[in-house]
Amino acid sequence: MKPLILIVVYLVAVTLPLILSAVVGGPPRQFHQELASGLGILAFSMILVEFILSGRFKAISNGVGMDVTMRFHQVMARTALVFAVLHPFLYQGTPTGGERPWDPTRQLTLTTDFADLATGIAAWLLLAGLVVMAIGRTQLGYRYETWRLLHGVGALLIAVLLLHHTVYAGRYGSQPVMTWVWLAMTGVAVGSLLIVYLVVPLLQKARPWRVTSVVRLTPKQWQVTVTPDGHRGLDYQAGQFAWLNVGHSTFSMKENPFSICSAPADGPEISFMIKELGDFTRTVGQIEAGTVAYVDGPYGNLSVDGRTEPGVALIAGGVGLAPLLGILRQMRRTGDSRTVRLIYGNRVIEQIACREELDEGLREGSGEGSGEELGKENVVYVLSEPPADWQGEAGFIDAALMDRVFSEQEFSEWVFVMCGPAIMMDIVEDHLIKRGTPPHRILSERFNYD
Incomplete structure (x- = not known):
């Protein structure tokens, strides 16, 4: 997809709940209350769209580049955190309490139902923790697989908690139309996780690869070559990368992104240049020929194919x-x-x-x-x-x-x-x-x- 189209789609997806809320939400309240609700709505919709910006959807990452996709993912996550942090504090000065005869739609008051508020508070804390863990992953010393699992589970919990909080504690989310909108958007977000962690692994299981050679290039760099086992292989452009899983189940978190250093013109075999850095890469030299492997790709747009520069x-x-x-x-x-x-x-x-x-x-x-x-x-x-x-x-x-x-x-x-x-x-x-x-x-x- 073209970058401009992606930007338009993103803006529509993020602002649609805000626009619909303004249409169906009833009479306006004081400015600080509306601003608080607006920031909360934007934060939730941005968080849900973050699932699609995970980098594992080629229509997006291959269109604008993986580095652009992931950088945008990071910046938007931090922006959503800022909106979420401001959201509750802007309600200060608003009367609280349960349903009142003169205020059945809570236009003037906020709920004090702890169950409705607790899910929002929990999501608020989890989001902050998720962003901090992502920023400081290297400094905190987490294994990549552990961090990835925590990141995915944490994001799923945040989505579910915010759905409950928005529908039951929010003035706008309680509207039937908005409840269905939030359910649909949360369903798409959760569905994207199922695609990455369930559908893709199932498809990979039917397309295994085998390690044919592991060659030392320098004291700490290796070239790992894999060949397709019973299928045509990977249709890729020179310069792209793929997620490589060697010796583990397709449902394992033990897969890592590596650039492909072979040429498509060389045939179905593909090679990866891997430097000893993390837990898996330090054991690359121990991989035996014939080991089963799985490849998810190609990703990225670092390619000169079709370009006309001299x-x-x-x-x-x-x-x-x-x-x-x-x-x-x-x-x-x-x-x-x-x-x-x-x-x-x-x-x-x-x-x-x-x-x-x-x-x-x-x-x-x-x-x-x-x-x-x-x-x-x-x-x-x-x-x-x-x-x-x-x-x-x-x-x-x-x-x-x-x-x-x-x-x-x-x-x-x-x-x-x-x-x-x-x-x-x-x-x-x-x-x-x-x-x-x-x-x-x-x-x-x-x-x-x-």
Whole structure:
């Protein structure tokens, strides 16, 4: 789906309950009461739409990019939390109590029924905890699988609790029309969870894969290759990623997103470049050939397929080489005529992965000038801690390096594709914009946002 269409759909979904509430809710109350109700309604509808922005629906994430989808998911969750926090405090000064003869629709008073209020309070606390856990997941030291389970269960509880609170404690939610609207929206949200955690695993069970090889690329990086077992495999574009589950049930939480480093033109086998970082990745070297695996994908839009720019700049930091290696391999296999230049940064020389393969078709270049002067293909290796006899670039991938490697014309005409540490991508993106590179020619992929 196009980004503009997605924005319109999001705005309609989030504001529809607010608009309908204004139509069926009766005479207006004091401004602070209406504002309190409005913020509560918006918070609930935004939370329900968050289920769809989980990143596991390709029509959304592949249309605008996984990093954009997940960043939007995070920002909207925090915005909903702000609205939810303000919501109860804006009711201060409003009389409370049960149903009164002169106020049967609670236009002037708020309910004091504890059961109706308790579900809202519980959801309020859970939402705050969920956001804090998401922001501080790395610092809190949660295993990824544990965090993912808690995040999903917590979100489900919040939706159910808010549904009860909205219908039984809210002036607007108690209206029959609004009750059905909230039931429908909550049903869609819960249904999206069922799709991700029940339907997709069932479909995966019918499409298993088998590990064919596990190869060490560097002291802490591996290439894991899987082949389809009894089916055609995955229809993907070079540069995309998939969720990989090795040796576990399809219903297990033990799946992780990894970029595909193989080329679609190589056949049905797909390969992932994996760096030892977390609980699963530290055991990659122990995976045996023949182990059953499951793949959910492809996701992301980090692809240069169908683009018309005369040159492709690939900028990688560490394991961020994975999707760019897939792009490079595909361009080679298909005889792509575009000029390609790879800038590949690491800390030490031992961390350079696939160097022999890169050097087969790329002539190392460090110089100034255009792609024609450097050749159709060239690679620039960058080390922050180079050995004494190092002949390549030293330091980091920064603005100065970009200016040495790319000409003014290339900045304006080429497509720049990058993946790596957040600080590297921030620096490169800022400099590209400064040098006049159009935003639609800057493609990036991030898996960490805070």
